[in-house]
Amino acid sequence: xxxxxxxxxEPQGLQPQGWLKYFSFSLDHKVIGLQYLVxxxxxxxxxxxxxxxxxxxxxxxxxxxxxxxxxxxxxxLHGTVMIFLWIVPVVNGAxxxxxxxxxxxxxxxxxxxxxxxxxxxxxPAGILxxxxxxxxxGAAQSGWTAYPPLSLSTPAIGQVxxxxxxxxxxxxxxxxxxxxxxxxxxxxxxxxxLMQLPMYCWAMLGTSILVVLSTPVLAGTLILLSFDxxxxxGFFNPALGGNxxxxxxxxxxxxxxxxxxxxxxxxxxxxxxxxxxxRKPLFGYTTMVYSxxxxxxxxxxxxxxxxxxxxxxxxMRLFFTIATSFIAVPTGIKFFNxxxxxxxxxxxxxxAMLFSCGFIINFVFGGITGVALAQVxxxxxxxxTYFVVAHFHYIVYGGTVFVIFASVYHWYPKFTGRMLNEDLxxxxxxxxxxxxxxxxxxxxxxxxxxxxxRVAEYDxxxxxxxxxxxxxxxxxxxxxxxxxxxxxxxxxxxxxAGDNPWKALTPEWLTTxxxxxxxxxxxxxxxxxxxDYGIPEGKIDLRVASxxxxxxxxxx
Amino acid sequence: xxIPSTLITLLLGMVLVLVGLxxxxxxQLLPLDASTNAPVYDSLFQVLFSIGxxxxxxxxxxxxxxxxxxxxxxxxxxxxxxxxxxxxxxxVWTAIPAIVVLFVGIYSYDIYERMGGMVxxxxxxxxxxxxxxxxxxxxSAPTSSGSGNVANEPRVWAxxxxxxxxxxxxxxEVTAMQFAFIFHYPDGDITSGELHVPVNQPVELRMxxxxxxxxxxxxxFRLKQDVIPGQPTVLSxxxxxxxxxxxxxxxxxxxxxxxxxxxxxxxxxEAFHQWFEKNAPPKPVPATVASxxxxxxx
Ligand code: HEM
Ligand SMILES: [Cu+2]
Ligand SMILES: [Cu+2]
Numbered sequence: 001x002x003x004x005x006x007x008x009x010e011p012q013g014l015q016p017q018g019w020l021k022y023f024s025f026s027l028d029h030k031v032i033g034l035q036y037l038v039x040x041x042x043x044x045x046x047x048x049x050x051x052x053x054x055x056x057x058x059x060x061x062x063x064x065x066x067x068x069x070x071x072x073x074x075x076x077l078h079g080t081v082m083i084f085l086w087i088v089p090v091v092n093g094a095x096x097x098x099x100x101x102x103x104x105x106x107x108x109x110x111x112x113x114x115x116x117x118x119x120x121x122x123x124p125a126g127i128l129x130x131x132x133x134x135x136x137x138g139a140a141q142s143g144w145t146a147y148p149p150l151s152l153s154t155p156a157i158g159q160v161x162x163x164x165x166x167x168x169x170x171x172x173x174x175x176x177x178x179x180x181x182x183x184x185x186x187x188x189x190x191x192x193x194l195m196q197l198p199m200y201c202w203a204m205l206g207t208s209i210l211v212v213l214s215t216p217v218l219a220g221t222l223i224l225l226s227f228d229x230x231x232x233x234g235f236f237n238p239a240l241g242g243n244x245x246x247x248x249x250x251x252x253x254x255x256x257x258x259x260x261x262x263x264x265x266x267x268x269x270x271x272x273x274x275x276x277x278x279r280k281p282l283f284g285y286t287t288m289v290y291s292x293x294x295x296x297x298x299x300x301x302x303x304x305x306x307x308x309x310x311x312x313x314x315x316m317r318l319f320f321t322i323a324t325s326f327i328a329v330p331t332g333i334k335f336f337n338x339x340x341x342x343x344x345x346x347x348x349x350x351x352a353m354l355f356s357c358g359f360i361i362n363f364v365f366g367g368i369t370g371v372a373l374a375q376v377x378x379x380x381x382x383x384x385t386y387f388v389v390a391h392f393h394y395i396v397y398g399g400t401v402f403v404i405f406a407s408v409y410h411w412y413p414k415f416t417g418r419m420l421n422e423d424l425x426x427x428x429x430x431x432x433x434x435x436x437x438x439x440x441x442x443x444x445x446x447x448x449x450x451x452x453x454r455v456a457e458y459d460x461x462x463x464x465x466x467x468x469x470x471x472x473x474x475x476x477x478x479x480x481x482x483x484x485x486x487x488x489x490x491x492x493x494x495x496x497a498g499d500n501p502w503k504a505l506t507p508e509w510l511t512t513x514x515x516x517x518x519x520x521x522x523x524x525x526x527x528x529x530x531x532d533y534g535i536p537e538g539k540i541d542l543r544v545a546s547x548x549x550x551x552x553x554x555x556x
Numbered sequence: 557x558x559i560p561s562t563l564i565t566l567l568l569g570m571v572l573v574l575v576g577l578x579x580x581x582x583x584q585l586l587p588l589d590a591s592t593n594a595p596v597y598d599s600l601f602q603v604l605f606s607i608g609x610x611x612x613x614x615x616x617x618x619x620x621x622x623x624x625x626x627x628x629x630x631x632x633x634x635x636x637x638x639x640x641x642x643x644x645x646x647x648v649w650t651a652i653p654a655i656v657v658l659f660v661g662i663y664s665y666d667i668y669e670r671m672g673g674m675v676x677x678x679x680x681x682x683x684x685x686x687x688x689x690x691x692x693x694x695x696s697a698p699t700s701s702g703s704g705n706v707a708n709e710p711r712v713w714a715x716x717x718x719x720x721x722x723x724x725x726x727x728x729e730v731t732a733m734q735f736a737f738i739f740h741y742p743d744g745d746i747t748s749g750e751l752h753v754p755v756n757q758p759v760e761l762r763m764x765x766x767x768x769x770x771x772x773x774x775x776x777f778r779l780k781q782d783v784i785p786g787q788p789t790v791l792s793x794x795x796x797x798x799x800x801x802x803x804x805x806x807x808x809x810x811x812x813x814x815x816x817x818x819x820x821x822x823x824x825x826e827a828f829h830q831w832f833e834k835n836a837p838p839k840p841v842p843a844t845v846a847s848x849x850x851x852x853x854x
Contacts, residue, residue: 068811143808149785150768150809238786244769245787278626280636287646309771309806310782311714311789314674318665325657329650335615336649342622345636349627357619364615368608371657375664377600377671380716381778384771384806449587450775452806455814459802534638 025120027112028517032119033098034415037408039119040090043126047081048477050074055439055473058466063456071456072141073133073158079144080162083262084169085126087400091265092211093119093176095407096204098415099272100180102508102515103198105189105524110182118175125168132161143454145251148225148236148244156229163222163229170215170222173261177211180204189524195289198506198530199282202289203268206296210257210264213300218254221247245311252303260299262396263363264292266403267334270356273410274338276504277353278345281531284337291330298327308379317376324374331367335360351425355406358433362398366391369444384454387447393440405432405483412487413501417513418494424486428479435475442469506530572610572617580606590797590822591777593671598778600667607656672716672792715763715781715790725792726753730763732770732783735812737803744836751820754828755798761791771806774820780806795822 021031022038053074057065066074097115101108109115132139137155140146140162151159184197184205225247227233234240236247275282282288304312304320312320338360347353369391373379382388405428412420442465447453451462458466500509508515510525580602589595626636668674728751729740739748753759763772765783772791773780781791805816823831 063814068814072808072811072813141811147769147808153768154810238784241786243786244784278636279628279634281638281640283639284641284646286641287650309780310769311784311787313714317668317673321664322661325661326654328657329653332653333646333650337646339615339618339622340639340642340645342619342626344639345622345626346628346632346634347623347626349623353623357623360619361616364612368611371660372604372608375600375604375660376673377597377664377667378604380780381597381775383780384773445585448585448775450802450804452773452804452814454808457814531640532638534635536638 025116027108027116029097029101029109029112029115030515030519032115033094033096035119036089036093036097036122037095039122039126040086040094043081043085043089045480046130047078047086048480050078050081051473052477054078055470057456058458059470061458061460061463061466066456068456069138069141072143072154072454073139075454076140076143076162077129077133080129080140080166081126082396083144083258084166085122085129087262087396087404088169088173088258089122090404091262091269091400092173092180092204092207093122095200095265095269095411096176096180098411099200099508100183100204101187102511102519103201103506103530104184104187105192105507105526106183106187107518107520107524109179110187111179114175115179118172118179121168121172121175125165125172128161128168129165132158132165135161145255146222146225147251148228148242148247149238151225152228152237160226160229163226167219167222170219173211174215177208177215180208181212184208189526191526192528195286196528196530199271199285199288200265200268202292203264203271206292207261207264209296210261210299214254214257217250218258221250221254245307248307248310249304252306256303256306257299259392259395260295262400264295266359266400267292269403269407270338270359272506273352273356273406274341275531275533276410276502276506277348277350277356278342278533280341280345280534282337283340284333285531287333288337291333294330295327298323298330302327302374305374305379308376309383321374321376325371328367328371335364335367350422351409351420351429352406354426354429355402355409358429359399359402359406362394362402362436366394366398369394382447384452385447386443386451386453389453390440390443390447393443398436398440402432405429408487410502411508412490413497414508414513414515416491416494417497418490419497419501420490420494421486424482428482428486431475431479431482435472435477435479437472439469439472439476442466505532572614575613576606576610579609586778587775588797588799588801589776589778590795590799590801591774591779592794592796594776594778594796596667596670600664603663604660607660675716712762712788712790714784714787716779716792725758725760727760727762728753730761730772730783731766732763732772732805733766734768734810735805735816737770737772737805737816737818741832741836744832746832746835746837748835750818751803752828752831753795753820753822754825755795755822756825758792758794761793763789763791768809769807770809770816773804773806774801775804776801777820782807795820798822798824798827 021028022035026032026035053066054071057063057071063071097109129139135157137157139158140151141154142151142159146159146162184201188194188197224233224235228235228237228242232240234242236242236244238244271282271288302320302324304316305324308317308320342357369387373382373388373391409420409425412418446462446465446469449462451458497513499511499513501513502509505527507525507527507530510527511520583605585605586598586601589598727742729742730751731738731740736749737751739751740746741748761772761781763781763783765785767785769785770783771780772783774793776797777793777795779791779793781789783789800819800821803818803820805813807813809816
């Protein structure tokens with residue numbers, strides 16, 4: 001094995017052992033993965049508290065809870081924290097680092113040191129961002145989109161710190177992306193073919209390609225923006241001949257792919273979880289792979305659907321409508337394949353499965369509103385309203401966050417060697433699902449009927465529905481309690497899991513729980529059929545047969 | 557004898573489609589329609605809502621059905637069936653969404669065309685009647701450097717143009733600033749904080765922003781256009797119902813963004829003329845085409 005491994009670099013004794021290693025510059029991909037995960041959750045709670053401020057302000061139609069400036073700071077921080085410090089680091093960094101080396105049969109990532117650097121960029125960037133709230137003038141106030149000229153005229157220090165922080169996080173993301181690409185393509189165990197990899201590898205390959213292609217564009221754009229702020233250049237300043245719409249093009253050239261950076265890994269994780277708890281092979285492996293690649297390619301050419309009401313000429317509006325609508329096709333394929341994976345299985349109704357199914361339902365809803373938003377005439381009415389807020393929360397929360405919870409329930413036994421409590425888990429699911437839908441469904445109506453987004457005050461006729469939405473948010477906050485209790489209590493007193501409690505076939509389960517430093521004692525297993533569940537079709541009992549017949553038209 | 561499952565599937569599918577169509581026809585989620593564009597928008601909404609309902613109920617139904625029907629019974633440790641895929645099935649569920657999406661795209665293009673979205677914005681003849689008016693106002697508009705535009709007519713960067721001829725169109729200049737909209741009627745030299753327009757007459761808003769980006773939105777018209785510093789935009793509409801409707805700024809523009817609202821008052825033709833006469837400064841109205849039919853013949 002020529003793979004760089006932690007022990008190659010660090011003489012024994014220099015690195016802290018035991019729990020202290022989680023606070024160190026560890027090079028072990030599993031330690032780094034958990035570092036990402038826990039850090040991500042800390043920022044999730046901070047971002048959640050900020051959301052609490054927003055929802056409290058919106059329980060009344062007048063601006064009465066925080067000042068208007070503070071409100072804009074809070075909504076900017078909320079968006080930035082949730083995207084750059086929670087979703088992206090967790091679905092990419094945390095699960096990617098933990099799982100990818102297992103899946104390719106390696107003992108660590110391709111560049112362990114770069115990996116540790118990528119993680120350790122995150123805490124300072126996050127602290128910087130939060131701290132900007134306390135500097136003179138406060139944090140950035142121009143939303144996570146930071147459109148100029150607003151971002152040029154709001155208090156400068158907060159905006160510059162925001163840029164710095166996002167640059168650091170973008171850098172971390174690029175380092176991670178390079179590492180994943182190298183690991184998946186170059187560190188595969190001899191004998192393991194690309195088309196035998198678990199689906200999460202494909203998802204991470206696609207995601208990392210998007211990261212590497214689009215994040216540098218964001219970085220460049222933000223650097224130009226900071227020049228405009230600090231050095232009074234005029235790239236995006238119309239008073240100096242700059243063009244504000246160019247900023248929007250550059251920003252969305254990154255930020256639309258960013259939404260797939262947030263959701264493709266979740267697609268991959270669900271593809272790992274469903275077959276195991278349904279006891280069936282993943283349906284349509286090949287089409288799943290190609291649909292990921294199609295999403296990557298299409299995802300790069302749809303960005304202007306965020307700009308239908310700004311300075312885009314008619315032909316451009318048309319092109320981006322069609323391109324955006326077509327993303328629904330590969331996305332649809334993935335959903336039908338998951339449904340077919342469930343069909344005729346032996347579904348364990350545990351927390352991992354429930355959160356995964358919650359993901360399917362929520363994401364389909366968000367996808368439907370997404371295709372509607374892609375239609376220019378439709379979008380012109382609801383752009384920049386609560387309808388859009390509802391759309392992307394259905395995708396990012398109802399989709400990705402649900403998958404993160406499903407993944408924690410699924411892999412916690414591997415991380416810790418102990419099971420989570422299923423009753424608390426199901427309670428967590430129920431509260432989250434109800435709270436989430438209560439919070440975001442009414443926002444569709446609000447947007448359609450005249451409530452713009454990013455406002456601290458609104459038409460009094462919208463009060464009731466805003467209060468319903470806030471109650472939903474409160475439920476979501478409460479729903480994290482059973483989760484937190486579960487995670488902490490189970491770490492010490494949970495039922496022992498054993499190495500492979502789910503009887504799974506993917507390589508991370510073919511070692512101890514938690515796994516040893518170099519993943520396997522002895523040689524890495526060669527898993528060529530990661531989804532080889534199910535009894536051969538000859539031996540089907542009658543109860544299953546009626547369901548399976550549907551797919552085969554009785555031809556079987 | 558059991559009913560064949562294919563038949564059940566077919567029947568369920570038909571019921572689902574009917575439910576979707578019914579829901580699309582009967583669910584009323586949109587505000588009052590008060591422009592020629594609004595009913596067109598609403599029919600697009602209906603189509604999208606029907607398709608969405610069919611898809612959503614269908615998929616949720618499948619998930620819930622699977623969770624109940626295929627749940628693992630206590631003590632059952634066996635696996636499901638080892639089905640790894642089915643190519644014809646995959647082709648079906650690739651082709652159907654592709655066709656639906658193509659249909660939706662073409663249909664919404666048609667709607668967009670009817671809204672005037674594809675009208676060339678810098679067509680000289682469309683802007684011609686107002687050249688004099690624009691000259692008066694360009695002095696304050698930031699000129700985009702290097703754009704080789706004719707005379708003083710600033711390039712219009714985006715928006716929804718009016719598809720019918722410029723005859724009879726009421727031009728209004730809109731200036732957005734933190735945190736208000738100012739409306740100026742070049743024909744009567746009226747400046748107002750509210751937008752007053754006659755019913756059933758095309759109106760063309762020529763919009764510019766002084767400081768940051770704002771957006772002009774009237775939910776009852778189903779229309780929105782950003783107002784961008786340095787890049788003039790237009791928005792044309794024809795109001796169809798007298799009444800007052802909110803004008804809302806939809807682009808984050810600073811602390812008082814939520815308070816950046818105004819009103820559009822749609823008058824009956826007579827009432828509009830009265831308002832116009834009352835507010836126009838007492839000076840001879842320039843004899844432009846538009847103002848001719850604004851002058852009620854005594
Ligand atoms: C079926 C595929 C999807 C389609 C067709 C779609 C379409 C759209 C469109 C047209 C908008 C612009 C709305 C507007 O601002 O007026 C939008 C906004 C947004 N979408 Fe989606 N979307 C899809 C999936 C996703 C996914 C997978 C994510 C993220 C994981 C996502 C996250 C977002 C976000 C964050 C915004 C709002 C950004 C902002 O303005 O702050 N969408 N989507
Ligand atoms: Cu997008
Ligand atoms: Cu504004």
